[in-house]
Amino acid sequence: MFGCAACPSSPTFPVFAEVEHHMEEVHGVRGVLRGPATRAVLLPSTLSTYQCLLCVEGGWVEEKQVQVHLSDVHGEFFARRWEEYSTSTCRMCGEGVAKEEVEHHTALHHPRSRFARGDKEPRAEAKVEVDVKGNEDVVKMKLEEVSKLGEVTRVPGETRLKLTQGEADLVLGRDARTVVGLNRISRANISIKGSSEDNEREMVISGKENQVSLVEERVAKILARNTYIKIKLKSREMMSLC
Numbered sequence: 001m002f003g004c005a006a007c008p009s010s011p012t013f014p015v016f017a018e019v020e021h022h023m024e025e026v027h028g029v030r031g032v033l034r035g036p037a038t039r040a041v042l043l044p045s046t047l048s049t050y051q052c053l054l055c056v057e058g059g060w061v062e063e064k065q066v067q068v069h070l071s072d073v074h075g076e077f078f079a080r081r082w083e084e085y086s087t088s089t090c091r092m093c094g095e096g097v098a099k100e101e102v103e104h105h106t107a108l109h110h111p112r113s114r115f116a117r118g119d120k121e122p123r124a125e126a127k128v129e130v131d132v133k134g135n136e137d138v139v140k141m142k143l144e145e146v147s148k149l150g151e152v153t154r155v156p157g158e159t160r161l162k163l164t165q166g167e168a169d170l171v172l173g174r175d176a177r178t179v180v181g182l183n184r185i186s187r188a189n190i191s192i193k194g195s196s197e198d199n200e201r202e203m204v205i206s207g208k209e210n211q212v213s214l215v216e217e218r219v220a221k222i223l224a225r226n227t228y229i230k231i232k233l234k235s236r237e238m239m240s241l242c
């Protein structure tokens, strides 16, 4: 549960939208995430929730709940592959965040130091420390800004993007899982041409305009995240030189 540290009655809220509403109604703060009033917001210990990809249900905080839903509503087949048939999103900004990336996402976008310190529940310390400034911008970066080669061609309904082998691997994901997931959420046609021996590969995204732009957005995020890790390493190296 989220909570408000500014109210003596310690109200709690199951979803972040209610915190925003409370902050605006009771404390006159609009867009709490963007300002310093986050220091009055108590965070729950779990910062992401699961959604079912087969229907509209969601909001679960535990894997077990996803598995139970899949098995009860959709069948054992889906429950056994629950990771493929569910997605997790950040409880604060609603962004899709893989379970193993939650700490990273939180450290980057909603560092716990900006929020109230609750003394009731012990918190898992963020494992990833991100000390790069201006990280919010990365989220909105375009493909040509985040891909190394920067070669993007667009015609209505089709986007082509040159990728390095490393980038192609990243977009494909383990066992091509990432690209399969992209295809599933967007319904766009996605192909990565060339073989793993090539230095450069070409990604072709085609389909309806909104499908293509959804894939573009997601791919940009995947590549941006990678860019970050590099920036992060660089700033660490620099610090060790000082």
Ligand SMILES: [Zn+2]
Pocket: 004, 005, 006, 007, 022, 026, 027
């Ligand atoms: Zn309050």
Ligand SMILES: [Zn+2]
Pocket: 052, 053, 054, 055, 056, 057, 069, 070, 073, 074
């Ligand atoms: Zn479902």
Ligand SMILES: [Zn+2]
Pocket: 090, 091, 092, 093, 094, 095, 105, 109, 110
């Ligand atoms: Zn978030």
